[in-house]
Amino acid sequence: MSESDAADDADAESDSGDDARPGREIWIEKYRPQRLDEVYGHDDTVDRLQSYIEGNDLPHLLFAGPAGVGKTTCATAIAREVYGDDWRGNFLELNASDERGIDVVRDRIKNFARASFGGHDYRIIFLDEADSLTDDAQSALRRTMEQFSDNTRFILSCNYSSKIIDPIQSRCAVFRFSPLSDDAVAEQTRDIAETEGIELTDDGLDALVYAANGDMRRAINSLQAAATTGDVVDEDAVYLITSTARPEEIESMVTAAVEGDFTQARSKLDSLLTDTGMAGGDIIDQIHRSVWDFELSDRQAVRLMERVGDADYRITEGANEQVQLEALLASLALDSEE
Structure with missing residues (x-):
């Protein structure tokens, strides 16, 4: 066997080995729902969208909600159901954060809207x-939406509908996508683990759901990352991969401060900032999510929320994260002495 043949065989073995490992494909794309009835967690929204398609009466649509909850998935699923195999030729996707100028609206959108097409009304x-x-x-x-209303339908996606001008909002059917429920995230995550042949423990699933916080994309990415580290995806693997603090770690830190033990807090x-590698903003978010789960009196919880708001604002404005978080804990410790 020649050296080149041996090298080719080695490459082939390497490729086949790569295919067998988790992570060869991006799972958020591999398992993206293709049809509306495959979308998890938005049953009422899906029913309304399907009624538009069945009645051949699709209006302009505005999808508003946080990241990873299914806005883009629903838009592409609508195109697939309306156009079938021809959906790519009749569906133009643009990302406004990359192409923000007026020229994009005037040029790319207008050129696509003017282009001839056959077999479809819009x-x-x-x-x-x-x-x-x-x-x-x-x-x-807005003017383009008016000009091409006979042969073009617009689907707009945003995080905050308040940043969309009123004349556009009034021309659209508005759908508000809330963060996905824990049950919806757990259901799809479990289905993917079964399909991929991954051993996902119950505490691992709970950790994925907690870390995702309603974001399906984050849950799936975390599952894929955790699956590459070992044969079993458990609680330890998930918290390590996601750089997320366990709820009990957050609780013990806050409880120590409330009880006046600032040194321990x-x-x-x-430990969270250096060993776990968490960002200050993430710690603030976890405290905010869990504050009502702590064994605090109503007054203590309200005081904690007030200080979380102050720290979050200052960190957002560019203040030092560690200083602000230590100040938050110090204020809680001082309150305990009153």
Whole structure:
């Protein structure tokens, strides 16, 4: 056997080995629902969208909600159901955060809307992160929506509908996507683990759901990352991969501060920032999520929420994360002495 043949055989073995390992494909795309009835956690929204399609009466749509809850998935699923195999030729997807200027609206959108097409009453233009468009671009978009209303339908996606100008909102059917329920996240995560042949423990599933916080994309990415580290995806693997603190670690830190033991609370905070590698904003988010689960009186919980708000604002404005978090814990410890 020649050296080149041996090298080719080695490459082939390497490729086949790569295919067998988790992580060869991006699971958020591999398991993206293709049809509306495959979307998890938004039954009422899916029913309304399907009624539009069945009645051949699709209006302009505005999807508003946080990341990873199914806005883009629903938009592409609508195109697949309306156009079938021809959906790519009749569906234009743009990301407004990359292309924010008025020229995008005037050029790419208008050229697509004007292009000839056969067999369908309209084409669909999906504008993701539309709240990133400037006011001038949104005004141009409004006029374009009017001009091509006979043969084009727009689907706009945004995190905050308040950043979309009123004339556009009034022309759209607005759908508000809330964070996915824990049951919906757990259901799809469990289904993917079974399909991939991954041993997912109950505490591992609970950790994935907790870390995702309603974001399906984060749950699936975390599952894929954890699956590459070993044969079993358990609680330890998930918290390690996601750099998320266990709920009990957050609780013990806050409880120590509320009881006046600032030194212990500061030590736990330092462990989260250095050993776990968490960002200050993530710690703030976890405290906010869990505050009502702590064994605190109503007054203590309210005081904690007030200080969480102050720290979050200062960190957002660029203040030092560790200083602000230590100040939060210090204020709780001082309250205990009153």
